[in-house]
Amino acid sequence: MYETEPKLIWWNGEVVPWQDAQVHVASETALRGLNVFEGIRGYWRPETGQFAVIRPHEHLHRLAASARLLQIPHDGLIEQLAQGLGEILHATELREDVYVRPTIYVDSGRYTARQDTVTVGAFIACHPTGPRSDQPLSCTISTWRRIPELALPPLAKTGAAYTAFRLARLEALQAGADEAILLNADGHVTETPGAAVFLLRDGQLITPPLADGILDSITRRTVIRLAQTELGLTAQERSITRSELYSADEVFIAGTLDEVRLVGQIDRHAPRHRQAPVANALRTAYLELCTGSRQPLDATLVKLLP
Template sequence: MSLEKPTKIWWNGAVSDWRDAVVHVTTETAMRGVNVFEGVMAYKIADRSEHAVIALDEHLRRLARSAALLHLPLPHSLDELRQGVLDLIRAEPSELDLYIRPTLYLESGAYTADPERMRMGAYITSYTRERAPLRSVRLVSTPWTRVDDPAFPAQAKSGAVYSAFRLARMAAFRAGGDEPLLLNARGTVAETAGAAVMAVFPDGVVSPPPEDGALDSITRAVLTDLLRDDFGLKVTQRSLRPQELHEAQEVFLCGTLDEVVEVSAFDGVPLGHGADGLARRLFDRYRAVCTAADATASPLRTRVAW
């Protein structure tokens, strides 16, 4: 993903110049990380001036749920935010895929749930992303656990939580890994620093449930349908002990940015996978659905022509 500054941003109701979107350093979002956000992928359709935005409405509904969990009023309706995403893509079109990040933030009103005493803001950013092949990562344990209920709402996708993810990721790098495995306070698997965990066993695929601290992943839901309909596999959500990852036939991660990522090793122990492994086949199928020229390939796609 390129983090070079784009020229445009959707800022509190309209597409604006990037440099005009500023907040004061003493706002609640700057001082305490009081915000919620979503990550949405828009795939460029080959030979067309068009992008396919994946699960846009589902992501915006989850954004609203995150805001509700943190007692943040919506500064714009979901229809306005949806239109903002489309307007931003059209304002700065690209031949590359796009990673889009709608964010709601609190400017003032730190310790009140009264919407009349809270000042909210919203912005949507869009970054280009090079389309890459299937990745393989080394997963490692770290001392950090997933911030979980009741310490913080696990289903609120907030910038504040990603501060903890940053520490876990740094610990993983120091341990010679690529991604940290985050457990919950009960010692079972929650997720990684930004992706859901899925493990393949002879009787099906297992993934931790939301009550174990895993964000209710939209990408996982899409992959669950593909695994059932296209691969004939059952997907079960249940608590997953970290030791079970070594017993699995295969382990992979999934998320908006990650799509499907193969786990080659956990805590230095190689895991099973191969050229014809499920992760690779699922990655190819998911990418095909997201990038298909046929507008009926997936009901989760919103087409945006520019």
């Protein structure tokens, strides 16, 4: 996805050529990853010439919450970014599903949170998501731990946290796996670098609670709701051990880019139910909502064609 460089980017209030969006190498966002961001998916609907932008208001609300947690001044930026989403989608030449990343970054203001001394900016990148894969993932339990809340708030989606995620993902790739699953300092399952974790065990759908140090995933919320309405399952939000993952009936992950993706093995332990009927039903329902096959999933439609 990021290997494809788009032609345009929304940069501090206007759509500009990609190469024109630059910050200094000594900026706080370059030196310390001091930024907050969101990943929003836009589903291209060729029959109507529209992008269905999935739950943009919730994403921007979470972006504002991340900025507050990291004490990044953001007065007026959320409103600008809401408008910028439409502007970059109207300007892009892409006619396929896209991943839109609104970001608020700190340019200067090292150890202060004062509005009059911190300089901030914002941009929205728009990348093609690439083809969707139906193949189950192979995962490994990372030796790297999820950054604890006492070090960095897990509810803040910040670039700085993704350095640790990068190490976990590299470790997984070097082990021949597709993705990493991180534990917290207590040894409980948290999430992958980009998605929430679910398991099915003895007919019970289980996912880690926010208190175990995970992002408040918007896709996770949607899957919990779908499980209730589609399958009559109430998701238990409780701590999960590594052994429970190894012995689960089904395991799947859920996130903006991954959507709902089955896990075929974890450290070479395969879930008992290889056909994964619950995960597949939830995947089908989620994709139908996002792609417009059924009642839209809180999507804002951005019309591009006359």
